[in-house]
Amino acid sequence: MKHSSDSERYTSQTHRAVADLRGLIFSGELPAGTDHLEIELAERLSMSRTPVREAARVLEAQGLLEVRPRKGVRILSLSANDMDEIYVVLTELESLAAGLAARGKYTKKELRPLLGTVADMEASLKRVDREAWAEADARFHDELVRLAGNSRMAAIISNFNDQVRRARAFTLHIRPLPVKSNEEHRALYEAIARGDEKGARKMHWQHRENARKLLTSILEEVGMKHL
Numbered sequence: 001m002k003h004s005s006d007s008e009r010y011t012s013q014t015h016r017a018v019a020d021l022r023g024l025i026f027s028g029e030l031p032a033g034t035d036h037l038e039i040e041l042a043e044r045l046s047m048s049r050t051p052v053r054e055a056a057r058v059l060e061a062q063g064l065l066e067v068r069p070r071k072g073v074r075i076l077s078l079s080a081n082d083m084d085e086i087y088v089v090l091t092e093l094e095s096l097a098a099g100l101a102a103r104g105k106y107t108k109k110e111l112r113p114l115l116g117t118v119a120d121m122e123a124s125l126k127r128v129d130r131e132a133w134a135e136a137d138a139r140f141h142d143e144l145v146r147l148a149g150n151s152r153m154a155a156i157i158s159n160f161n162d163q164v165r166r167a168r169a170f171t172l173h174i175r176p177l178p179v180k181s182n183e184e185h186r187a188l189y190e191a192i193a194r195g196d197e198k199g200a201r202k203m204h205w206q207h208r209e210n211a212r213k214l215l216t217s218i219l220e221e222v223g224m225k226h227l
Contacts (some may be wrong), residue, residue: 013047017055020045022162025064026169030075037072062162080219083167086160087212091205093157094141097148099201102192104147111193114143118185125182130172137178138165140185144204147192171218181211 021041024030038056042049060067063082066074108115120136141161145154184207191200 013051014054014058017045017047017051018058021052021055021059022064025059025075026166028170032075032077035068035072035074040072059162062159064162064166078167078170078219080216082163083219084212084216086163087208087215090157090160090164091208091212093153094144094208095201095205097145097150097153097157098188098192098204099197100149101144101147102195102197102200104149105195106147106192108193111147111189114140114147114192115189117143118182118189121178121182121185125177125179128177130177133178134165134168134172137168137181137185144188167215167219171215175214175218181207184210 021030024044030036038049038052041056042052045052056065056067056073059065060073063076065076068074117136117140121133121140124130124133124136138161145157148154184203188200188203188207191203
């Protein structure tokens with residue numbers, strides 16, 4: 001019993017380390033291009049080095065940092081080129097997900113969580129609360145992928161999402177207010193609700209393509225074309 005409890009506590013600490021380190025990277029407290037020793041990060045998170053080491057491996061797989069043997073970790077820079085490549089993949093996969101969601105012929109009750117994220121985005125924009133908008137936008141895309149009902153697709157998309165959300169967090173306050181983006185989200189919801197598979201897929205492809213162009217252009221303007 002003690003062994004099981006220790007294992008659960010270790011797993012919990014690793015999960016917390018992943019969440020805390022991700023938060024520090026997204027907020028810029030661990031800036032791109034900086035190096036950090038395991039012991040430094042462990043002290044910062046008030047935990048032992050083992051869960052920090054495991055968390056670093058998780059975040060390395062997600063493209064947020066690089067584990068450097070005997071040198072700790074390096075926080076990876078944002079790259080317009082990388083974002084462009086990632087969006088090409090995400091655009092195709094999420095457009096497929098949108099089509100599958102429409103094909104699912106979900107009831108309005110089943111689509112209520114998706115509609116709720118649209119309402120939250122619209123309310124956030126009225127308050128000019130960009131952080132709340134970004135959080136609701138992330139939930140919309142998560143729910144869209146869930147409705148597609150393809151676990152393997154969801155796993156692939158998940159591998160890229162942290163990098164996209166980090167770039168979005170970086171550009172959140174220097175991009176125009178996402179009025180058009182909100183309109184596109186509502187239109188996509190309506191296409192899914194009426195079961196328009198072809199329309200939903202085409203609509204979401206254009207939405208993601210618009211986002212790709214905006215995000216990469218901002219990153220290029222601020223001098224992040226290359227790693």
